Amino acid sequence: LRVQEWVAEFAKNRSTLNVIAGELNTGTRTEINKGYFQRMYNSKIIVTVNPADWEGDFRLWESLASGALIFVDPLFVPYAPQLID
DSSP: OHHHHHHHHHHHHSTTOOOOOSOOOSOOTTSOOHHHHHHHHHOSEEEEOOOTTOSSOHHHHHHHHHTSEEEEOOOOSOOSSOOOO
């Protein structure tokens, strides 16, 4: 929530940015949500945060697949191939 609040404040202070901070839509995991993937595909920068109890959730992998610049908190579990800073 802290990251979401920071992104919203950053966007508010720079009114020229087209920013979505928070939930994109009300889709669930049981469906393929075209609106969600269209927004991901059109994004230039994505900020995502791992859940508290694990890391590398689907939001991260979907973000990476979009081709956008991704900002994510540090990962501690080794992945092969590695994600590079």
